Every structure is written in C-alpha cells, then in structure tokens.
Amino acid sequence: MGEKLVVIGQGYVGLPLAMRAVEAGFDVVGIDVDEWRVKRLSVGESYVEDVGEGELAAAHKSGRYFASTDYTDAERFDVCVITVPTPLREGVPDLCHVGSAAEAIAPALRRGATVILESTTYPGTTEEYLRPLLEDGSGLRTPEDFFLGYSPERIDPGNARWRLDNTPKVVSGIDAASLEKVKAFYSRIVDEVVPVSSVQVAELSKLLENTFRHVNVALVNELSIFAHQLGIDVWEAVDAASTKPFGYMRFTPGPGVGGHCLPIDPSYLSWKVKRSLGHNFRFVELANDINDHMPDHVVSRISLALNQRYKPVKGSRILLLGLSYKKNTGDCRESPAIEVAKALRKLGADVRAADSLVDDFLLPAGIELVEPTGEELAQADAVVVLTDHDHIDYDLVQRGSMFVFDTRNRCHGPNVETL
Known part of the structure; x- marks a missing residue:
C-alpha cells in the first residue's frame, strides 16, 4: 500500500x-x-x-x-x-x-x-x-x-x-x-x-507574484483611459513597447480583473502591512481603485458609443462575448464581465451573452445566454468583446456586427472601437 x-x-x-x-x-x-x-x-x-x-x-x-x-x-x-x-x-x-x-x-x-x-x-x-x-x-x-x-x-x-x-x-x-x-x-x-x-518568505512570494501582476494591469488600464482621451492607440503602443527584449514585460488593458487571485491576494498583503506596521500599501490601494472601476469605464464607453449612434442604452440590444474572468476558462465568479453585464442591465439594456464555457445558472438575473450566430450578431445594437476566448470567430464578429466595442483588441475594422 x-x-x-x-x-x-x-x-x-x-x-x-x-x-x-x-x-x-x-x-x-x-x-x-x-x-x-x-x-x-x-x-x-x-x-x-x-x-x-x-x-x-x-x-x-x-x-x-x-x-x-x-x-x-x-x-x-x-x-x-x-x-x-x-x-x-x-x-x-x-x-x-x-x-x-x-x-x-x-x-x-x-x-x-x-x-x-x-x-x-x-x-x-x-x-x-x-x-x-x-x-x-x-x-x-x-x-x-x-x-x-x-x-x-x-x-x-x-x-x-x-x-x-x-x-x-x-x-x-x-x-x-x-x-x-x-x-x-x-x-x-x-x-x-x-x-x-522560511514559511513567511514562501507566503510573501505568492503575494508578490500576484501583486506584481495586479499593479501592472492597473497601470496599463489607467494608461488606456488616458490614451483614448489623447487620441492615441494604446494597443499599438503596447505592441511597440513589447518589441524591447529587456527591461519590459507585456501587460494589456481589459475590463478589470477577476478570478480567485488578482482582486483578492494583493489586499491580503495590504491588510498585513496595515495591521502589523500601521502603514498603507499605497501601490496596492491605488491598483485596487483603478481595476475596480474598469467595469464602470467600459459601461461608460459603451454608453457614449451608442449615444453617438443615436441610441440610448435603455432598450438597446447588447451582446456580450465572454463572461469568464480569463481567456479559455469557464469560471465567471468575480469576473469584471459580470459586473459590466449587471450595470448594463440596470441601465435598461436588453443584455445577452455568449460564452459556451460558462454554465447559465451562474449568470445574473435577466441575462440570456445565446450562441454568437450571424443572426444574433446582426440583431445586436452593440457587440462587446469582454473575454477573448479562442473559439469565437472574430472575423464573423467584425463582419456581422453593426458596432463592436472590443476590450481585448481581437477585432479590427471601421465598425470596431477598442478600449
């Protein structure tokens, strides 16, 4: 045995x-x-x-x-x-x-x-x-x-x-x-x-790994907000910076952070520092603030884009692509995409979602789970790419949609607006 x-x-x-x-x-x-x-x-x-x-x-x-x-x-x-x-x-x-x-x-x-x-x-x-x-x-x-x-x-x-x-x-x-x-x-x-x-070193190493990612995601998320206001393509800037073979690590913007680690683990470190040393961990607190408000920023951008097309959010049919918190996974708990869905629903939008990896019983009330067919895409006033699952046909999304708001830079064309 x-x-x-x-x-x-x-x-x-x-x-x-x-x-x-x-x-x-x-x-x-x-x-x-x-x-x-x-x-x-x-x-x-x-x-x-x-x-x-x-x-x-x-x-x-x-x-x-x-x-x-x-x-x-x-x-x-x-x-x-x-x-x-x-x-x-x-x-x-x-x-x-x-x-x-x-x-x-x-x-x-x-x-x-x-x-x-x-x-x-x-x-x-x-x-x-x-x-x-x-x-x-x-x-x-x-x-x-x-x-x-x-x-x-x-x-x-x-x-x-x-x-x-x-x-x-x-x-x-x-x-x-x-x-x-x-x-x-x-x-x-x-x-x-x-x-x-020591065990303390091991415990801290895990928090360091996730805090590193958390603050860098927050950095590029805030950068994406300012780049848009300045009329600069943040995705092209990220691609250009990523060609540097040393001293740089690629991070990309998104609708926020989710899952079991990034929204939580850095706060454990911040809490420990505050409790034991009496100091605020300002990097973590600032990153939390930026990443926590990214779903609101995405909803604001969608609302503005619809308004420019003479459509109010209320009554508009909005199709969300990808609800899980990261690419090619089915876990949508603590997902920023869910927060976007809830906010749009609260504003009166007819919200539908396509994510074959997510169980429908996890969805908020009032969100219908559908397949991203050509008909579904064509009937949407806005199609929003929130999680860039590889199984989604992004060429079809770009061709078949009236308007696409893409938070993951997977679609390109005159009818596409990126985060």
Whole structure:
C-alpha cells in the first residue's frame, strides 16, 4: 500500500494536485465539504477544466483515488495538503475555510505526518494561525511530533504550457526537518522545487507574484483611459513597447480583473502591512481603485458609443462575448464581465451573452445566454468583446456586427472601437 495523501479542497488547485499525486503513486483521498462536487467526482465527472474526465477515470481505475466529505476517511494519513479558498470579507482576510480544515484534520494527525498549506494568505498564517489549530486539535507538537510547511499554489487554469508538473514549486517548512519533508513530497509531484528559508518568505512570494501582476494591469488600464482621451492607440503602443527584449514585460488593458487571485491576494498583503506596521500599501490601494472601476469605464464607453449612434442604452440590444474572468476558462465568479453585464442591465439594456464555457445558472438575473450566430450578431445594437476566448470567430464578429466595442483588441475594422 502506498503513502496516503489527503488533499482538502477539490477545486481548481486541489483536484489537479490529487490527480498528479495518483500518477506519482500516492493513495489519495480528496476531501471537499461540497456534496455536489463529491458526487460528481464519484461518478467520474470533472468540473475543473485542467482535469479531463479521462484523467479522472484513470485515477478511479487505479484504485488510488476517491472523493469524500467525511474526514474519518483521512485517518492515518502521511501527508495532508490544504487547498481551500481564502476570500476577503469586507476587506479583511477570511481564513474560516483554513480554520475549518485544520480543526477537522487535526484529530487524524499522527506522529511523523506532514501538513502543507497551499492556500494564498498573508505572511504568518502558517505559524501563527494554522499551527496552533493543528496542535490544539491533535495534542501533538511541531516540529517534535509532526512536520508543517507552506507551498503556494501556482495553478494557471487553462494554461496548456505551464501545468502543475512543469511549473517550479516554492517550498518551505517551519524548520529544517519540515522543509526536507515538504521538498521530498513535491519532488515526486513536480519537476523542480524551489526551497526558501522560511514559511513567511514562501507566503510573501505568492503575494508578490500576484501583486506584481495586479499593479501592472492597473497601470496599463489607467494608461488606456488616458490614451483614448489623447487620441492615441494604446494597443499599438503596447505592441511597440513589447518589441524591447529587456527591461519590459507585456501587460494589456481589459475590463478589470477577476478570478480567485488578482482582486483578492494583493489586499491580503495590504491588510498585513496595515495591521502589523500601521502603514498603507499605497501601490496596492491605488491598483485596487483603478481595476475596480474598469467595469464602470467600459459601461461608460459603451454608453457614449451608442449615444453617438443615436441610441440610448435603455432598450438597446447588447451582446456580450465572454463572461469568464480569463481567456479559455469557464469560471465567471468575480469576473469584471459580470459586473459590466449587471450595470448594463440596470441601465435598461436588453443584455445577452455568449460564452459556451460558462454554465447559465451562474449568470445574473435577466441575462440570456445565446450562441454568437450571424443572426444574433446582426440583431445586436452593440457587440462587446469582454473575454477573448479562442473559439469565437472574430472575423464573423467584425463582419456581422453593426458596432463592436472590443476590450481585448481581437477585432479590427471601421465598425470596431477598442478600449
């Protein structure tokens, strides 16, 4: 019998990890409190885009994977990885899911086991928050009795090039022995591990990665607003700057930021700085302000464009292309496109949306999900490109639409206006 791994959370981070661990020879129990998820996994249905149903079927066939809502199935584990969400609640980090997972797994903790947190959080969480919960619930102490570490997730849903196995993995432990255990585990899962000196360094590294992207997206978003007012094509400027082979990284404008990371993770860092040092993290706060208002800017540009065509927003038929928060994914939670849809609907527009990757039950009330057919495009007063899915026929969009407002620079022509 192989080593027993428990992965708490079977979402876009935990499920790919569970599948890869099965391939590496672990006996894996995927724990999730969502009964709907567990039922789907148990019958071989995947709801995570990076895990195909063939991969899930192979894991079941191996006899080394099953999903459960029952923490008694976690007993006598060798390694436990916690991959639960860490949202914000009224601007404050909400660690309730981490806390619940720790309290539930602690009774199953035994001497010699390893617990690893992957959830994105502020520096200090592993030692100051997770450690006491595990110790109090188990009666054991670390590092004397069990090992504890942190390894930030680096999953990029829908990225076919950089997967879990070939993306370098930052690893850490609360002491040297814990670091060795965490390294040994991930060395069986990924091609390259990157050890760091402390869990705080690892926790900060994840926030740095996402804060870097967040502030640069905000920079180019604000630049796009001013470039439009100055009559300059920001997309051409970005293309030109991108030819520089050093000292520059390409970022492009969009209708805002969404998903599980960018709108949330930098705020964890800002909160920690404010709470521990009494200072405002001005870069993060400014980036939040710019990116949070991009959906409003997009709606304003659409309204102005319709007005110039002698059409009010109220009563206009508007077709939105792409509702998910990023390219070629189906997750539209925390998506700026959804905020655009809600705002247009509130203004009285007849809003329709085309996104074959999104489940219609996730859509706001009053938004009809349609196919981007030639007829649908022709009947729209405005077609708005919000997420640039590759499966959309942009030539048809440009040819078949009266007016296109494109926030992703995929369409070109006299009837197209870009962000």
